[in-house]
């Protein structure tokens with residue numbers, strides 16, 4: 001999915017920070033080449049922010065995206081595809097959906 005921001009390898013390796021980050025992730029860049037012999041397992045230090053904009057599709061209204069489908073490039077995906085980022089994006093989209101349904105926010109029914 002292409003979102004309002006595409007998280008890049010430079011963001012992941014460079015400990016990118018974003019005003020709209022939903023959380024920080026420091027899963028290694030873990031890439032397996034299908035059918036090949038190349039593998040990458042690079043640690044990313046203190047980690048990087050995952051911008052809210054990577055969860056919001058550019059061209060489709062009324063939908064949010066979580067998990068492996070968020071807006072990232074191929075190498076960034078080697079990190080964001082793992083469980084910590086999946087958990088964060090699932091929680092962020094669920095909370096956002098609940099807030100959108102309730103104009104007063106999360107309080108109330």
Ligand SMILES: Cc1cc2nc3c(=O)[nH]c(=O)nc-3n(C[C@H](O)[C@H](O)[C@H](O)COP(=O)(O)OP(=O)(O)OC[C@H]3O[C@@H](n4cnc5c(N)ncnc54)[C@H](O)[C@@H]3O)c2cc1C
Pocket residue numbers: 066067068069081082083084086
């Ligand atoms: C063999 C293997 C080992 C791994 N090891 C690790 C590890 O050690 N550490 C780590 O961090 N990550 C690991 N990963 C990666 C990580 O587990 C996955 O990338 C991550 O779970 C993906 O999360 P997701 O939410 O995007 O998708 P999924 O976890 O695949 O969740 C998608 C869900 O949607 C459901 N679904 C699909 N279609 C529909 C539909 N039409 N209607 C309703 N529901 C639907 C599916 O049943 C599934 O439950 C591993 C992955 C694999 C395959």
